[in-house]
Amino acid sequence: MRRITRVVLAVCSAAALGLTLAACSDSSQDKEAQAKQEGYDHLVAQQPAGRMEYSPTRESINQWVETWGKRGKLSYVYIQNAKGEYGYFVMKGLPVPRCKMLTPTERMERSDGVSAVLPQPGMDGTYSTGSTCNAYYGFDATTGAYMEFTVGTNQSFFLFDRPMAMPEYADATQLGPTSVKNAGKRP
Template structure:
């Protein structure tokens, strides 16, 4: 009798498992489209695998950026062009920083029985920010340390260099901050 009960129990559990697996399969049109997309991708990768580069110019450029800007005391020359095509410049300590950059996380993920929710975190000043200040940049004057901020967009662009520029469009650039290029000339 115990043997029959075990066989029946095992059979019922196996049937439940098979039914459960069948129920997990998604036969929706979205699932079929996703499957088709994945199969096509797999087919294309098999026919045209990604090539191998002997050398990466992108990695070289990133490493040169690190070499250029990864030093304390490096100056940046920020040339700003207004809507009229006129240029001005700042000489700053290091790189200008977008105002939306933070040293602490701006969000955290909370999990509950209802799923995951992204929750805003306060900034270093104890206030919340929408993260919409990415077009505003700030930095500090090369000699005086004065705080400087500028925005880009709406017919205003900036060009960043690690040394003063002598090209004609920059040669007549108006000094916008306390420090001139001549003040910090090597």
């Protein structure tokens, strides 16, 4: 009986110590959070955020919507490699990062007051690590052929809604079935 009493006493002591430590750390965290909030509130009172009469950012977003929100809009994708050489694709619509999905990639699940974010499979029934965001795909403007390209170390791409006549793009190598010259023509 004494042994059981000692075990119960030890368990109760450990639980009490744990609660005390948790209360102390919560208390110190609460004090830190309160100090941060008070500092923020003080700065906001002294230097309130300015108010814009016009937003160039909103105008740019609306212009993006107007430009790309049209069915059949072509995109001209110029790719520059590590040597500074350019090539290009002409695509229907915008190139899409492979990590974009039409369905949620995560779901929130709660159990016993604990929340967890769980991954969801993609459209193809597999899971992704998100490492596919540097791979882009799309479809050729005249043939509809699937095209995919990767950007990253020493390779960049430049996206335009019309062919570019600047010298660096003038000698770009055609990389897909559609050339700049026949981009608007359908077979």
